[in-house]
Amino acid sequence: MKIIIAGAGEVGFHLAKLLSYESQEITLIDPNKKSLAHADSQLDIRVVKGDATSISVLRDARIDSADLLIAVTSSETTNITISVLSKQLGAKKTIARISNTEFIRYKDEVGFTKFGIDELISPEALAAAEIELSLKQSSFKENYEFENGALTMRGLTLSSTASFVGKTVKEAAQIFPEIHFVPIAIQRFGTQNTIIPRGDTQFRRGDTVVFVTSEGGADELCRLTGKAKADIKNVMVLGGTQIAYKTARNLSEKGINVKLFEGNRERAFEIAEELDRVLVINSDGRNVDVLEEENISEMDAFIAVGPNSETNIMSCLVAKSKEVKKTIALVENMDYFDLSHSIGIDTLINKKLLAANNIFRYIRRGEVVAMTKLSNLNAELLEFEVKSCSAVCNKSIKSIDFPRTAIIGGVVRNGEGIIALGDFVIKEGDRVVVCSLLKSIKRVEKLFL
Known part of the structure; x- marks a missing residue:
């Protein structure tokens, strides 16, 4: 995929870094020679010095063959201008970073797509929304909502009071058969390894566990883990x-x-x-x-x-x-995420990561409608919309050739969140939430093409 990023500031550099890891063809445009030199020395990307509102500069970056243009300079008017020009010059999709959240609120009414802007993102608004969600579910370290909360991702650390510590996933399921949640990723205490849990995976004290919950699942998790809902x-x-x-x-x-x-x-x-x-x-x-x-x-x-x-x-x-009870800190340094659990802060927020998550779904194959990277874990959580031609359509979950390093966390059907088990049959129009280690994402994407 050919991606052009306008703006080599914090967000632009971070996006270029993450996307270059994905083996994408990245071009970074910025008028600041020093910023470009830093990116050029650190990343395997192409850099173009110049003002991205210049048609000649955009043509030099080969905008006519770009699959995606991401305008993330510090000026929202510049980003809007770049996106409009890029669309007219042949870019297939455009994303503009803005600070005025009214633009997002009224984007359908104004019709930004008519001007050539496919998506608007505000890292500040994303951070504010993330903070609100963290307060709404204050018992958990990490939260993410799919389809307005039909399914929600919750992350927490297991203490000795959690009733399923010492039990396997299968044993816990037999003891609590009506549970509205499922574990999708585990990081063992003191390690950096991410485990996609199976039936024989044992819960241990100190584990950082990520769950997908349907309606009522958060309250059940609080009771079973001894977390007080504040x-x-x-x-x-x-x-x-x-x-x-x-x-x-x-x-x-x-x-x-x-x-x-x-x-x-x-x-x-x-x-x-x-x-x-x-x-x-x-x-x-x-x-x-x-x-x-x-x-x-x-x-x-x-x-x-x-x-x-x-x-x-x-x-x-x-x-x-x-x-x-609840502490939330905004940090710019990604390395601080590794320290958050050990130093005792409940939730860390990073604008660059939030913006990257919002943009990443555009480079994933298949009908990806939402995506988030799990903090500290080598995994992604993706929401796919099932098409009639998808390999998973009209198949039960247990009959799908799914990689062992990925798991279906739940399905949203007609607006209702479902914790889907092996016999559940996936239908056209379903929205399927999948947790996958990074090495398995390409195999998972193929199932939803």
Whole structure:
């Protein structure tokens, strides 16, 4: 697949890095010579120096033969312009990064596809949505919804209180036959190996386990793992970034009490004027005395989404020491994900990873309608729409030649989430959620072509 990325900033470089690992043909465009030199020395890609709003530069990048153009510069107007030009010059699909989420809200009404923009993404809006979902299911470390929650991915670490620790998957299924969840990936404590569980796979204390749940499954998981389901009513937000603003606005509109810390006086007053339901405090939220004055120990969640990753992590650790139930930190360094479980922060958010997940489904073969990479695990979770010509159509799950390093987590049929077992027959129009190790993805894709 031939992919052109306009913008060699953090998101653009990260996308180029991930896509180059997939053996895609990548061209990166940017006017900054230094940024391009770094990408050229680190990645096996082609680089083009220049302004991607220039028709001659786009032609030099061979836009007429591009399967996908991704515009992720820091300017949304530039990204929109690049996408419109690229479509007119022959790009098959275009994606534009934007910051004004109104564009996403009204994209069907405005009709961006008529202008030549196939998809709009906002890393900031994706991060805010991820934070909301994490608070909604605060008992879990990781969450992802398919089809508006018909099926949901939940990740947690098993403690000794989990009733199925020491049992195999098959034994647990016999003890709890009416369960609305299924394990799809396991990472053993202290290792980096990802296991796709089978019937004889044993649950162990300290395992990080990813489940797919249907309706009611989250509550069952909480009971069986000894996790207390906590209602989130009081939240502290650190930082005046766009993500902090969107998060505070969305949470306050849902009736949650929000306190937001912003050290810059002008920005603090600006947010206070726009968010009348949010208590904005013009102070350094890293100051422990200030946090205690604002009753941090009474908070249900602490969300650190300032511009500095290290500050966000340290602030969350302070909140954890004050017995705040849920901590969420925005980090830019992907290496921090490996440390999240050991240092005690509940959820880490990364804009680059969220944007990449959103874009990755366009390079997967088959009718992929949603996709997410599992944090810390060498696996992807994909949602395929079954076509009449798909190899899996009209077949029972147990009769499909499925790789052992992949598993069907569930099926959405007519809007209803189903935990599908071996005898379940897949039909045209079903949306099938699959968890696969990276080495098996191409085999899985072929089944849904």
